[in-house]
Amino acid sequence: MDNPNYKSGFVALIGRPNVGKSTLLNQVIGQKVAIMSNVAQTTRNKIQGIYTTDEAQIVFIDTPGIHKPQTKLGDFMERSSLSALDEVDAVLFVINATENKGAGDNFIIERLKRVHQPIYLIINKIDQVHPDRLLAVMDQYKDSLKWEQVLPVSALQGNNVREMLQEIVKKLPTGPQYYPEDQVSDHPERFVVAELIREKIFQLTRDEIPHSVAVDIEQINREDEKTIHIAATIVVERPTQKGIIIGKGGQMLKKIGSLARQDIERLMGDKVYLELWVKVVEHWRDKSSTLKSYGYRK
Ligand code: GDP
Ligand code: K
Ligand code: MG
Numbered sequence: 001m002d003n004p005n006y007k008s009g010f011v012a013l014i015g016r017p018n019v020g021k022s023t024l025l026n027q028v029i030g031q032k033v034a035i036m037s038n039v040a041q042t043t044r045n046k047i048q049g050i051y052t053t054d055e056a057q058i059v060f061i062d063t064p065g066i067h068k069p070q071t072k073l074g075d076f077m078e079r080s081s082l083s084a085l086d087e088v089d090a091v092l093f094v095i096n097a098t099e100n101k102g103a104g105d106n107f108i109i110e111r112l113k114r115v116h117q118p119i120y121l122i123i124n125k126i127d128q129v130h131p132d133r134l135l136a137v138m139d140q141y142k143d144s145l146k147w148e149q150v151l152p153v154s155a156l157q158g159n160n161v162r163e164m165l166q167e168i169v170k171k172l173p174t175g176p177q178y179y180p181e182d183q184v185s186d187h188p189e190r191f192v193v194a195e196l197i198r199e200k201i202f203q204l205t206r207d208e209i210p211h212s213v214a215v216d217i218e219q220i221n222r223e224d225e226k227t228i229h230i231a232a233t234i235v236v237e238r239p240t241q242k243g244i245i246i247g248k249g250g251q252m253l254k255k256i257g258s259l260a261r262q263d264i265e266r267l268m269g270d271k272v273y274l275e276l277w278v279k280v281v282e283h284w285r286d287k288s289s290t291l292k293s294y295g296y297r298k
Contacts, residue, residue: 007056008175009089011168014112016104019096020124024155025049025060028165050179056169057177061088085115089172090148094122097129097152101140109144118148118171122164127154190217192267197232197260197276201245204256208244212237228268231275242278253278 013021029049049060085091093112095105112119121141126134134152141150149167153160194215201213218231236242246253253276261274 003055005055005174006177007169007172008058008178009172010059010061011090011092012061012085012088013092013094014085014108015092015094015122016096016102016108019094020155021094024092024094024122024124024153024161027155027158027161028058028060051165052177052179056172057179058165058168058172059178085112085117088117090117090168091115091119092122092168093119093145094124095137095141097123097125097134097137101137101144106144112145119145120164120168121145121147121150123150123152124155126152126159127157190220193217193220193230193264194232196263196267197234197256200256200260200263201234204252204259205244209236209241212241213245223273227271227273229273229275230264231277233277233279235279235281237280237282239280242280245278 013025015021028051051058051060091112093108123134123137138150148171151160151164151167153164194217197215198213201209214235216233216235218233221229223229234245236245257274257276261272264274265272
């Protein structure tokens with residue numbers, strides 16, 4: 001790659017939970033690397049999705065929602081999403097067009113005032129609103145920050161996403177292609193596998209299981225040319241939660257395993273044998289030492 005005009009940079013995705021950050025990333029990358037769900041805060045670590053063309057490369061950082069911390073985990077999540085902002089070349093602040101600007105948005109805006117990089121306001125879910133409503137939302141935000149640009153999109157349907165990328169690329173510095181073009185994420189496989197299992201738990205158990213669930217990947221081994229053996233432990237805080245996840249006669253755990261396995265097979269392109277265990281560790285979220293062993297690192 002010896003194009004002197006090649007552009008590249010790191011771009012952070014910021015926004016309240018459920019505004020559609022993961023969906024947008026997936027739309028851009030075209031592959032399931034981030035977690036989508038209706039449950040707030042399923043994305044706990046930074047995930048980098050990498051978008052590469054002949055002219056530019058954008059390395060996306062999907063940050064956890066910025067919110068007021070209540071536990072050590074919350075505190076960690078907040079610090080990691082803020083520190084990400086110092087390292088990036090641009091910030092995408094994503095909002096949901098169907099919602100009015102609220103306290104959570106103002107909280108983020110206050111923090112973004114300290115950021116010197118270009119900040120784009122991405123108004124998502126425009127497929128759900130009338131143009132008049134879109135104008136009203138723009139009005140609510142227009143004086144909140146010095147926006148580099150205001151870009152309405154539908155992450156789900158893809159409307160205006162290509163145009164959004166073009167605008168971001170225009171402002172990126174010239175620089176190298178950091179990653180090979182066939183790479184979409186630099187995360188270790190085990191992180192993505194753990195997130196896929198977590199996603200199934202949230203989808204299937206809904207409100208019954210709060211966010212006190214961690215997934216620890218004990219091993220990923222290649223059995224033979226076509227089969228991968230994965231062993232994972234689901235860590236919960238209370239015996240009742242363990243009961244819900246296992247379900248009557250183990251039915252729930254079986255369902256979680258089966259759906260997760262299908263996704264993992266799609267991701268890895270091989271047959272997967274997935275072994276799931278459930279373990280209770282009381283108050284794991286408040287213990288810094290256990291946080292580290294479950295893969296949350298600075
Ligand atoms: P995140 O928490 O910001 O990462 O949000 P997600 O990407 O997980 O999306 C939350 C929910 O909003 C999911 O049910 C998505 O399908 C939905 N969603 C995301 N983008 C759009 C969009 O452009 N239009 C519509 N109608 N729904 C969307
Ligand atoms: K979410
Ligand atoms: Mg997300």
